[in-house]
Amino acid sequence: MTIRSKVKKKFTGDGWRISADCPYCFCLFLIIGNILFNILVTSSSAAYRISLLIAINFLLVSISKFNFLQPVIQSFIIGLIVTIGAKFYINESSWFICPVLWAFNYISYYRFGSWGRQFRNSFTPCEMLIVTQGALICLTQSTLCELGSFVPALSLSCSNDLTTRVLQLLFFGLTITVILMSYSARNDNLAMVYTSLVTGLLVMYSRLAVIINKEPLTWLFLDVFFTHSRIHLFELWACLFIFTIFFCVIVEAFADNAANTVIRKFFHLIVIPVYASGLKYDPPMLYFLSCCLLWILIVLETLRITDPENGGKAIVFFMERFKNDNDRGFITLTHIYLLIGLSLSLWISPNIDKISFNFASGMITVAVGDTAAAIIGSRFGKHKWLNSNKSIEGTLGSILCQIIASILIKFYLKVSTNILVITILSIISSIIEAKTIQIDNLILPLYFNLLWLIAAVFKLI
Structure with missing residues (x-):
């Protein structure tokens, strides 16, 4: 049996691991609730407050009752509403957030919905919702930070803490690497699976050197670990x-x-x-x-x-x-x-x-x-x-x-x-x-x- 057939077989689920309507409704608000009340309890940076708005964006995307328009139009409307809210909430935030939210909203309607159907035998609906919301929030903010190198107005989305900035880069790079590895396996190309992994690590290594302005391994062992x-x-x-x-x-x-x-x-x-x-x-x-x-x-x-x-x-x-x-x-x-x-x-x-x-x-x-x-x-x-x-x-x-x-x-x-x-x-x-x-x-x-x-x-x- 080829890699493609084995992976395709694994990718096909019969249904949810366990189907549950309750407490499915509460799961919609678990992540956004934690972020919101953290802001109310503790002083937070602009980057953290932007993460609240990103969470609101994907909360709206997750509510199926709102799906009354074509996905491309609805993705844009939700992204625009959240961006306008960001401009009122954080004056320094950029209008460039809107196209990024639009893109991820559109992807979540199609690609994540498809992955959800394929992977659902590993999740309950509640778990899928929490994992998807969390992954999209982190990926969106990481993407905004990476785009900040080309659009300075987006740099507000980046944390001032170097460690957090490094982790954002790792999450962004890892996501791309995992997607490429999965795609290579689907196409029955084991060599490309490991090529994607090594290439992803090398690209993240070189990008880390730019961000921390040091050789990454030296920084990791001397300045962070030991x-x-x-x-x-x-x-x-x-x-x-x-x-x-x-x-x-x-x-x-x-x-x-x-x-x-x-x-x-x-x-x-x-x-x-x-x-x-x-x-x-x-x-x-x-x-x-x-x-x-x-x-x-x-x-x-x-x-x-x-x-x-x-x-x-x-x-x-x-x-x-x-x-x-x-x-x-x-x-x-x-x-x-x-x-x-x-x-x-x-x-x-x-x-x-x-x-x-x-x-x-x-x-x-x-x-x-x-x-x-x-x-x-x-x-x-x-x-x-x-x-x-x-x-x-x-x-x-x-x-x-x-x-x-x-x-x-x-x-x-x-x-x-x-x-x-x-x-x-x-x-x-x-x-x-x-x-x-x-x-x-x-x-x-x-x-x-x-x-x-x-x-x-x-x-x-």
Whole structure:
């Protein structure tokens, strides 16, 4: 069977992984809600406020009830409305934003709709909506920054922080690289798959040199990684990484079947010291490395799909034992969702230099709450929620563990928060975990972070 036929077979889905109408409606507003309330709570730059307008743009695109015109006309109208809003909201913003929004709106109507139909066996509608909105927001802002080199008026969309600017470039370059790799695989050209990967890396390398005005690898190792204050963090993270690899090899060697719940939740637990130490001692470095790890995981997943007979086999070796029923579709997403869930509250914050309790939303809900619910529920759960396979005992264990973890994080990070509010949020997130049919790693941190930000706006924290 050729690469083309294998990839084409993988690209074809029978339907949504699980079809869900509720809480599908709430998913429309999760990303934009988090961005909006971050602006209300924390001082933000013009570039961050522009991201809110871009999020509003794709929110309007996502609402199917608005699709009453031809896509090309509707794409332009939505882009124009949002651009006019940007001119009133941020006087310095450029009219050149309009054609960029128009182009991405038009692409989202056709190309992303087509990809959604092909990939839907890996998603629920809610997950597809969140992933698509998030990817389009990041890609649009990254594109505006890259065009800023040719249209100075668009440079307002770029962050003044060098690290964020580098990550925007990486996201832009990675997106183009992944698209080219996928296209090459569809055309049964394995050589072009790796040519696209190498070319993309070289182009990003040369562009990085222009942006940072230094040799990128030298800058990465001397100015970013191996500074005096970060050496000990890297020592801890390196030890945890080696231990994780050792654990994967042991499981692969001795496990007879797919890993059970306790073994799979190992990855939820091992990230706790990583994120706890990163948030306490160096949030910007945790932000940078978690984004880089996301790009690496996306490239590896692309290689697994486009080259299943060679590079894909080595990747599958470490992943196969840890899959569950949510990973039987075209794309394996659980591990990527775990990283996104743990990092998202940090990624979407306009000010990562000032530590805040909500940065730990992923740790509390995913690393602690979801793990406790799964382990306690699988071992001691006897009473099931109505129309759910989740147990009440697991939910109660999740609530208790989240409250304890929140208190420990409050004192460990030395941040202010209200224990009563955290208790309420823990109860809400645990009930959502029990009732939702989405992948918890993606959904729970978004809800927890949004509810915490709403409480902060009303001075309840």
